[in-house]
Amino acid sequence: MVRAPYFDKNGVKKGAWSQEEDDKLREHIEKYGLWNWREIPKFAGLSRCGKSCRLRWMNYLRPDVKHGNYTKEEEDLILRLHENMEINCTACRWSKIAATLPGRTDNEVKNYWHAHLKKRTVKNQNTLVLKEKCSGSTSESEGSQTNKEMEAKTVVSYTPSNLILESTPLSPETSCSELSNLSTDFAPKLPVSAGTNWNNIAEDVLSSVPTFDESIGDFWTEPFVAGSASDQDNFPGLSFYQEEPFVSYYDDGMDFYYEMMQELPGNN
DNA sequence: AAATATATCAACCGCCGGGTA
DNA sequence: TTACCCGGCGGTTGATATATT
Structure with a gap:
């Protein structure tokens, strides 16, 4: 349901997130918190842009996010x-x-x-x-x-x-x-x-x-x-x-x- | 069973506003 | 005052799942 992963001309990864990337981002944020989305991917060892990380965290990885089944x-x-x-x-x-x-x-x-x-x-x-x-x-x-x-x-x-x-x-x-x-x-x-x-x-x-x-x-x-x-x-x-x-x-x-x-x- | 249409939703893009140097 | 950076937002895209023919 999501775009296949690919790298843009600047070497920034786009598209679907892998489990490994999720883990890296989650682990980094849980350890160091949120401080600068632009810097986070560098320190977390991700080839993503800050925006992409923020979006992934906000919409999917955040611990209090629930999915589906609207009442x-x-x-x-x-x-x-x-x-x-x-x-x-x-x-x-x-x-x-x-x-x-x-x-x-x-x-x-x-x-x-x-x-x-x-x-x-x-x-x-x-x-x-x-x-x-x-x-x-x-x-x-x-x-x-x-x-x-x-x-x-x-x-x-x-x-x-x-x-x-x-x-x-x-x-x-x-x-x-x-x-x-x-x-x-x-x-x-x-x-x-x-x-x-x-x-x-x-x-x-x-x-x-x-x-x-x-x-x-x-x-x-x-x-x-x-x-x-x-x-x-x-x-x-x-x-x-x-x-x-x-x-x-x-x-x-x-x-x-x-x-x-x-x-x-x-x-x- | 295959082809086609429709629904779903994660992710991207571009813009905007606030903060700051 | 201005330019820049950053985070956040809304609109849109596009791949996949599901339904229909």
Whole structure:
């Protein structure tokens, strides 16, 4: 399923990774951590470019990466987040969507979207257009409306995103405990429990739709690169391997989320 | 059984933004 | 201010697997 290995004109290896290369890269990173992707292949004894190593690590070798078998909840979450970005005219940020799915990478989410979910949304939209036509409610009674107004109304009335827009925000009384549950659910080292309510998570996150575009930039933190690495003697980035790997995968996001919820009307 | 079409997904490419000298 | 480096991102490619004819 991947390109056959080959060397480009600069002697840099491309294409499929061998087991030996995987082992070398994994071993090097586990030993020295992440410090400079451009240098890592040299020190790891690989004929790869830094980018290739980074991609391989991020999408495949990283210990917390899981492959295949998307759950219904994960699918729904992807769909909702993607729709929301469309509504807000935001360029689709796969990395941000992926950050809500522990163990999933942006590349994998993107692939899954194009392979499975895209069709579904197209199908949904076609169905909705059909519904709208069949409803016959667009002629006399709304004759004074402009086309754009009509379009807007159609979107609010029929698209699945409506579900998001109408989702119930957290009540002030329950927000703290729910947030703590949320943090637990997103904890990277914990397995996703059967009780995790993905729909609630999605709705909670997306209930802030008017500011989602702005907030998302802060909400989703840099996955994986945790904490300060500057105090290392030899290799920056070593510390989080030796101590708490991936520990802050979602923590900052939850902090932001908490702050966001504090600012909601009624929470002060 | 063979040919063809379609689906899947790892990997590549080029661009962009942040950091820094 | 500018140029450069680096990491990260989204879009795309292409080889392989699977389904269909």
